[in-house]
Amino acid sequence: MPELPEVEITRRGLEPHLAGQRIRSVTIRNGRLRQPIPAELPALLAGQTVRGIARRGKYLLLECDNGWLIAHLGMSGSLRIVPAAAPPEKHDHFDLVLENGNCMRLRDPRRFGLILWTGADPLRHPLLAKLGVEPLTAAFDGDLLYRISRKRATPIKQFLMDGAVVVGVGNIYANESLFRAAIRPQSACGKLGKARYARLAATIKATLEDSLAAGGSSLRDFTDSAGKPGYFQQQYNVYGRTGQPCRLCGTPIATLRQGQRATFYCPHCQKP
DNA sequence: CGCCAGGCCTGCACGC
DNA sequence: TGCGTGCAGGCCTGGC
16 A cells, blocks of 8 residues: 555656656556546557656656656555566556666556546646645645644544645554654544644654655665565554554554544543 | 455535 | 535455
8 A cells, every 4th residue: 555655765766767768658458447547548658758757645747748647556556667578467557668678567456546648737637736735845834734624623634634635644654643643533633733733744744754764775676576665564553553552551552443444543642 | 255455536415 | 505524435356
């Protein structure tokens, strides 16, 4: 389940292999992702050069001569650079074949990912236009969260996972950040004060940056078939630890469901 | 075998 | 009214 650090690590890993490379062809083996891969993509992309690769939230944006390829990894997607001649495995749905003999290959068993095309500004694309602030920028701070949350009754965890508020905070990071900030996930977001939001914004940044640092170490192996960012090896404080002792106080980690998503927290360390 | 996880979009219901 | 908000459903497959 790629979260923002993994998407950023993917971006950094892809960039040196894609920037400046000319596209020879496109192969669509199974275009039935969350939305269909545009059937005209092969004709559109052949001969274009990839200029660079950017990221907005968990969307990857490949800038080409005449537009942008928008990619999203969903929850089981991965993009890697492999020799174009390498035989595709199960769930390898899409190849962007380069003239240098490599290709960027999408594997996505659950097909929650996306491959789209836009000839216009990708930030104006309907899927991206209403995204919230990037959590690793200076614009993201406690004051911003405080302001947006006023008069809202949503539990803080669901507020954090709302992509229109802040992008890239998925279930794992929402749980872990709230633990680090000592805030109970059920607390109404509109009732939390500025000080607690300041701490929360800081813990979100720290949690994401720790993962980026951990995953970055695997970057040099990016083109390997394994190529898994290292953050999977990270030790969680609460996520998936129902009933196990809190690492700070020993209280069993509690669990509940919020918006059809699993929530984990320490009833002692995390205050309403 | 059946159930569940998960990101995130869409559609619906509700209240000011 | 219309909008913002909050909730539920749906897409899929691997793993238990």
